[in-house]
Amino acid sequence: MRPSTRLPLSSLAVAPCARIPVYRRVQALPLPHISCRKASSSAALVDTIPGIAQNVDKVTHMLRIPMEYMHDTLHIPWLWVIPLSALAIRAILYYPITLSTRKALQRRLAISPLINAHKSWYLKDARNHARHDPSVGMMKRYRTAMRALRKDLQHRFDCGLGKTLLRPILQLPVFLTMSWNIREMLGIPGGTLKSLLYTMLGQELTEGMDAARQAALLFEPTMMEEGLPWAVDLTIADPTGTLSYAVSAIMMSQTLLSMRRVPGGSGSVLTRFLLVLSLAIGPLMVNAPAGLLYYWACSSGMALITNVILDWRYPLLRFTPCKRPLTNPLPKK
Template sequence: MYQTTIALHRLPLHLTHRIYRFLHTTSSCYNLFALGSTALYTVHGTGVPWWAAIPLTTLLIRSVMLPVVFWSRNRMIRYARIKPLIKAWEFQYMKLSYFDSEKIKKLNQKRNELFHRHSCHPIGSLVLPLVQIPLFFIMTFVLRGMSGSSFLLFSGLNVPVEVSLAHEGIGWIQDLTVSDPIGFLPVCLGLISLINIQLNLDFYKEMVSVPIFLTRLAQGNALVFTFVSMQAPTALSLYWVTSSLFSVIQNLVLHFVKPLPYFPRHFKK
């Protein structure tokens, strides 16, 4: 084992990384983290410095997810088109037969048949967040590990520290393993997050009524996330800012390319 360690230290960093991952086998769950690491090293292996490789990898991963995004958007559009009919049914049944279990059962059956006919069951809306949220955390933990910082829960991921992150920055962020010294990226992250929250409120107000306390909670979380990023490695802040900016542009494109149909306001109640 000692000889193997010495041999690894004599190899170039990128080869050491590959052998390190080969010698330390992990469960299938951790293979997802290896995929995130591989994506970063693949882009960096083209000769791109880390300050550009991290945003480029983020854009690449988010672009790969676009088919799922458009699939989910098309389902949302179909659901919006039939929602006035569903609301009319619900109003009629609830008014005339609120305590009639048979009528309620019939309403649910008709509603499910309509969802099936138009391929727009609301449960399908969970697909996109079920893919995006784990991916977000995977890339977060991988970049934290590469920067020399890791959560205790994932301390066994065997993500090696990437020493070149310390000298492949740009401008005022030469060392990507430490936090942004002037706090520019965290502030950008907070502003972009708040913009994205407002866009979602404006674009989806015809689909769902969001309680004001949930809006304030989301805005508060964006501010908390800003302070968290002030303590995070700059490599991680680069990923968060790029991903958040992509979300804003994606929402704008979807709003104008695939707008949600408008339905009368009284159907919302």
């Protein structure tokens, strides 16, 4: 038998404050300042709401300056300004983040053999502990050990989930901001998402002026004359419907490329949703302004080209067990 390690009660030192009644000890405690801190943090949050709205306008204006410079100073028509802007954003902002994410995915796949090699050992260890201590579930102990191992390896090789999700998290705000810029240049103030954002932040979208005056200040009349050959006026819908179905085809190509990159990814719920969304974009966006669809097609096309280049330069290799036969084949007669 194991000797008892519990100490007798007489050996425990009794603190002097233990002899004081409970209500006196409670009265002697300092008053908490929780309510004051909450009030101050709430007041600070209310004070920062207008600053958030102003920062949204600043970022929108900063992304619009290069487009206006190319058009007004370099005299480049909007037919080329929009794809050049999409290319610049993809090369300057997206490509470094996409490259970092791709390398993190490569490291994540490279450590998968280490994780798979520990599975049988941890499962055997969990079974042995289950024989001696049945109160602890075998599978619970196994999952806890595997989760700790996976977390430790991903942290050591800098390929955690946050690293791999960095690109889609940062890509959406920039795309929405550029879409707001294009909408304002087309004479469509703000948009549903921007109006919803300002409403949530408690700000007026027009900042003291009516929407018609704001749209007139931001509208670019040259958008009506410097469009595509089949859609010269970018402020109205494409009469042929080519742009909406081009966006649909590019999104479908991106989804199919990701399915080929990830084996077994065709059955996931997200992949099926993206396929349905890609098919629905064409008929749903037929009446959208041609300028907005043109930027969307350029941005999606640049993303598709970037993914193809990364798949060629930094492929995602799957590490699988060796398929070498265990016995040598019989010699041919």
